[in-house]
Amino acid sequence: MLHSLIVRAMPLVPRPIMRRVASRYIAGETLEQALERVGHFARAGYPGVLDLLGEDVREEREARRALTTYRAAADGIAERSLDCHVSVKPTHFGLNLDSSLALELYAELAAHCRERGVFLRVEMEDHPTTDATLRVFGELHSEHPNVGIVLQSRLLRTTQDIDSLSPEGLDVRMVKGVYIEPEDIAHTEPEPIRAAFVAACERLWERGARVCLATHDQALGARLILSVGKLCKSHEDYEFQVLMGVQEALWERWRTAGHPVRVYVPFGPQWRAYSQRRLSRNPDLLRAVLRNAFR
Numbered sequence: 499m500l501h502s503l504i505v506r507a508m509p510l511v512p513r514p515i516m517r518r519v520a521s522r523y524i525a526g527e528t529l530e531q532a533l534e535r536v537g538h539f540a541r542a543g544y545p546g547v548l549d550l551l552g553e554d555v556r557e558e559r560e561a562r563r564a565l566t567t568y569r570a571a572a573d574g575i576a577e578r579s580l581d582c583h584v585s586v587k588p589t590h591f592g593l594n595l596d597s598s599l600a601l602e603l604y605a606e607l608a609a610h611c612r613e614r615g616v617f618l619r620v621e622m623e624d625h626p627t628t629d630a631t632l633r634v635f636g637e638l639h640s641e642h643p644n645v646g647i648v649l650q651s652r653l654l655r656t657t658q659d660i661d662s663l664s665p666e667g668l669d670v671r672m673v674k675g676v677y678i679e680p681e682d683i684a685h686t687e688p689e690p691i692r693a694a695f696v697a698a699c700e701r702l703w704e705r706g707a708r709v710c711l712a713t714h715d716q717a718l719g720a721r722l723i724l725s726v727g728k729l730c731k732s733h734e735d736y737e738f739q740v741l742m743g744v745q746e747a748l749w750e751r752w753r754t755a756g757h758p759v760r761v762y763v764p765f766g767p768q769w770r771a772y773s774q775r776r777l778s779r780n781p782d783l784l785r786a787v788l789r790n791a792f793r
């Protein structure tokens with residue numbers, strides 16, 4: 499009830515206040531601001547990931563506009579010699595309009611990124627998009643080695659998905675999954691989601707994949723570090739990935755203990771609509787943001 503009250507009140511929050519809260523998590527509206535923020539993290543010892551906020555586009559031209567910004571992002575990364583990936587949601591490239599459009603745009607961006615030495619991540623969204631996303635990734639990865647995927651430990655299907663991905667040059671960002679999914683297809687309690695996360699990472703390493711551990715869960719991180727000790731030969735095999743503005747003290751602890759940590763930097767003019775949508779669909783996320791804001 500409190501969640502739905504807060505969600506209904508969100509559009510009434512004045513823009514400057516919303517912007518102040520969001521500025522902790524979002525680099526700004528422009529690519530220039532985002533590249534500056536990536537440079538700032540780089541100077542502090544953290545490589546980056548750039549994400550243009552947006553999803554579920556309704557028109558092809560919106561998807562093509564996103565591609566133009568991502569191409570410019572790859573140019574900016576290369577010009578500044580930054581160690582930075584780009585990360586794209588499939589529905590931002592039109593997956594829900596036509597999966598062949600999404601494949602075309604990803605392929606164009608993958609080629610552009612490859613010429614500039616930039617890595618491209620295909621993100622994972624809610625379960626109705628999983629099959630199409632994995633199909634697009636499968637086709638893309640066979641042509642473009644600089645492309646990786648995201649898998650969600652919340653989903654029961656993830657173990658089978660790991661086994662059906664070609665292990666050749668596989669690079670996976672493992673996450674819990676930000677979308678609340680139905681009980682018949684997903685774990686719903688924290689501990690099974692954590693246990694599935696560790697099991698999925700171990701299976702991926704055993705299959706020779708590189709795994710990016712995208713979490714701010716300290717207890718889970720400790721379990722993953724034990725698995726890293728058992729199964730990883732070098733820093734080439736893994737890294738932690740974290741969201742800008744979330745649990746900075748934990749990243750610093752991981753980094754000073756010798757683990758690579760990469761920071762995800764979202765940006766874009768759609769920050770307000772995007773943040774409201776995410777917060778309204780996930781009460782845990784809203785709780786986390788409010789706790790951070792009042793701390």
Ligand SMILES: Cc1cc2nc3c(=O)[nH]c(=O)nc-3n(C[C@H](O)[C@H](O)[C@H](O)COP(=O)(O)OP(=O)(O)OC[C@H]3O[C@@H](n4cnc5c(N)ncnc54)[C@H](O)[C@@H]3O)c2cc1C
Nearest residue numbers: 621622648673674675676712713714715739740741762786
């Ligand atoms: C780099 C990166 C990329 C991601 N990409 C995807 C993706 O492609 N698809 C997908 O479904 N999910 C993605 N996620 C989100 C992920 O699935 C989880 O929803 C999110 O990371 C929260 O889970 P957690 O493992 O951090 O653990 P939690 O137990 O949820 O959080 C641990 C601690 O971190 C705090 N925290 C976590 N997230 C936030 C936040 N956003 N704001 C404020 N505090 C927070 C919590 O309060 C808690 O104290 C990504 C996450 C990261 C870090």
